[in-house]
Structure formats: C-alpha cells, structure tokens
Amino acid sequence: MTLTLNDKDQAMLRGDHGPAAKMAMSILVRMAEVAEAKELLDITNAHIDSTVYIGDAGLEFAERLAGLGAKVSVPTTLNVSGLDEYHWQEWAVPNDWARQAYRQMVAYQSMGTIPTWTCAPYQTEMKPSFGQQIAWGESNAIVFANSVLGARTERYPDMFDICCAITGRAPAIGLHLTENRAGNLLLQLQDIPDALQHSDDFYPVLGHLVGKISLDKIPVIAGMKVQPNEDQLKALGAASASSGGVALFHMVGVTPEAETLESAFQRNQPQETIPVTMDMLRESRRALTHTDGEKLDMVVLGSPHFSLAEFKQLAPLVAGKQKHANVKFLVTSSRAMTQLAKHAGFLDTLQAFGAQLTVDTCILTTPMLPAEMKYLMTNSAKFAYYAPGLLGKQITFGSLKDCVASAIEGRIIRDESLWGN
C-alpha cells in the first residue's frame, strides 16, 4: 500500500511552505508510511501534549521547530507544561529545571498556539464538535474527545501532534475513519447498584478495570442505570487510558456513537463479552491503593484538571471547615477554570479550608513535591496509576468526600458503605 500525497502535501515536503513545515511534513509522511496510511486528511483543531518538559531532547525538538519559524495552521490548544509559570517558586521545583521547562513553554507559544496549559482542553471554549477531524495528544483528552464528544483523533504521541498542527494534516488511519470506530468488546455491567453508579468514585474504578480488560480494544460498556455527568466520564476515560491504551469507548445510551448496543458495534457482533461484577470492581478499587496504613501527608485533586463543576462540588464539602495542620490539600486546574471558580466564589471557600491551587501543570510532570511528602491520597485513578512510578509515593484512592474527610482528620478515612465487603 503506498501513500498518496496531494499537491499541497508535496509542496510542504519540498520546502515551499518554509523549513518548519518541511520538517513537520517529512515526519508526518514517514509516520504515515509506518502506519500504512493511503493518504493524509485535513484536521481543523490540534492539542499539543509535547509541551510537557521531560528532558533536553524534547526541548531541542521544540526549539528546532520554533527556530525554523514554525506556525500552526489550525486552532491549537496546549497541554500542561512542566511549570506553574507564576507560582513554581512556592514549591520544590529546582531553578535549572524550571529554566528548561520555561524555554519549552516559550517555544510552543511562539508557534501561534493558544496557551490553555491544560490536560482538559475539552472543557474549554475550544471543545471540538461531533465528527470533527482533529489531531490530539494527551491520552485522557484523546479518549474524551473520541468517546464523549464524537470528535475523531487517533491516539497521537507527543511531537506528532505539533507536526499535524503545523501542516493541518494527519494520516487517514485508525479512529479518523468510521469503520474503525466500531466497538469490539462488550463489557456488561451486572448487578451494580444504582447508588454506586451515582457515586463519583465508581467511574475511575470502572475506568481502571475497563483499561485493564480492553488494553487497545474499543470497549462498549452496557447496563448503566444512571446518566453520568461530564466529569464522571472524564474520570472513567482518564483511568482507562492509563491502565490500558483505550482511545475510544462507547457507553450504551450515554455516548454519541452508542445510542443503542447495535450502533455501538456498527451492527457487528462483539468479538467477546465480559461481565463486569461487583467483585471485579472491588478488586479494581483495591489495586488503586498501595498502602494499608492511615498515614497521610497530602491530598491531591485535579488529574485531569479540575473543572468548574468540580470546584462547585468541592466547595460545599469544605465550607466552614479546616484541613488538618499536618496535611497539604492541593487542587490542580487550568488558569481559565481557576478564574471562573474565583468569580463564582469557590476559591475563597477553598482557601479558608487551607487548600492550595496549582495551575498550568500537573504534579506528575513537575518536580514540585518535597521529598518528605510520602503518603498521598487522590480521587483520580490516573494519578493513582502513575504516581508510584513517576514520583515514588504511596497512594490511597478514595472518593472526593473521602479525600476531604481524610484531610480534616489528618489520617486516611474511606467510606466503604457503597463498596461492601
């Protein structure tokens, strides 16, 4: 199978659109060949995950493109950076590291991008629409865009996203194409109580399990009794993209390509059906916690970034209360959401409780936590999945209410009533 390029693709490849477009197109073409694409297609939106500073190779890549005068050709949002640009000094971020991370922020901003600095771009005004062809990086954003919005992106890695943004093109492969968006694995919920389905902590636990079972397949979740809200679907997707490689899930009666079971499978038969039982969910919840003690140094919320609705949910839980003096309580979010939360009056409530806020970044991508913080608690399965390897911390997973109760008591408390056993 050979790749056919149109006139504009070939012009970019020759360098007619400048050296940055040439570099981006040459990477795009090589990767399209690896993926055995027949052609490239137009995209109208991009989200750049390459903004996260990992090390000097990623920085050299960004500065090479920026130095060549790279400009994006479609509306392009930026994922979290390595740094909370205006508050990093309040944490343990080393100066040298901050300087490099900042250079990477500058490089990507110079390309005409929108400095959203968030891993939840689908909760900004740049949210894509149903059927829109986009090129997104960041696993939780990819799975949300495909599954909940019905936009179309492949699971793109860092650095490929910016090549698509510069050229306005992506390989016509995978989830860009209707026929590849059919579910192929049926996950049937069995006797999962409504009360649990209404509870926030159900979704990350289910997502963690869905990722483990599905790996890179397209799961169809059936048997939901309640309509989850946007943030619950966000938590489910983020969890499934961490424990597996899920880039698209369908939820029958909930997500837009799954009005019915038949439409989720595009009228094909599932390759496999797996029942999802309470026992499996309990095991999934257990796997998200890596300590059985009560010790607690810090509660971390906002992975992915906290939305306005989540601030609204948290504020009454902490109103009039005080966190324990020995526990830190951190919420990570975007600049935009934080401003909205401030205008709504939620930030004053959080600050009175003793909560701290970090924007632009994620505690998984910036070295902000002091070494003495060892025992963390979170309501995010994604964070619980990555923190042991990335940060070397002990993690306990709990609901939002558990996290607040624990922060007040200064020790880990979890309400087991919905989980049984």
Added chain:
Amino acid sequence: MGKLIMQGKPFIPGSTHGFVLVSREPLSFWGGYDWKSGEIIDRRHPLSGLNAKGKILAVPFTRGSSTTTAVLLEAIRAGTAPNAIITTSTDFFFALASVVADELYATPLPLVAISESDFECLQTGQHIEIDSGGGITIT
C-alpha cells in the same frame, strides 16, 4: 553458530544485537521507563526493576500515555535506550521516537514487529541479533 528463528517486519530498519528482556505486558514509557538510567519503573509491570539500557526490549505494544514517545526520545539522546524494541504490531509511539531521533541526531532506533507466536518464543536472557531486513537470530 547462529540460528535464524524468525522473520519480523522492520518498521524502522536497523541492525543490532543484545540480551533480550521480554514481557507480554504492554508498557508505558511515561511512568514506566526512567530515561536517566534505563530502568523499568512501572511497579505493576513484570519487568519492574530491570534495566533495559543496551538490551533488546520486547513488549507487545505501548500502554497509556502519549508521553511514551518523548521519554524514549530522551533515552535515545541520553544513551539509556534499549538497542532495539520488538513488538507484536507496528507501534506508532516507538516509531515516532525513532523517526525524531533520526531527524535530530541521525540515530534512529531499530524497531521490529513479529507475530504473536514468534513473540512467545522469546525468553528473557536470550542473546539475539537483529538484521536490517527484520531477521532475528538467537545466538
């Protein structure tokens, strides 16, 4: 005496050799691979604690994060990457790291996809040679 045991698809061609580290579990390099040392640090992964620098890493595909590519690119630049990676299907994330390494440093990382049945024949500790046509020899 070498014995040719399998023919793979070299989706980024190159020749190299080394001891193989194998797992049937997919791996995310972000949160799973310490590019400063080459150690596998995903504490839920069967290869956790082992060092893949200079080895041939065999995992079916990448899991999870889109940052896997960036971490592998750092490892290639730092000299802590595996000598090659063997997968069971063409892996876009590994391939991009190799293509960008070629673009920036002219040091592409060889990548070969083999069938699942051939993958089952690989065992940690075997010494293997990979040729630029995707042939894999256990020596």
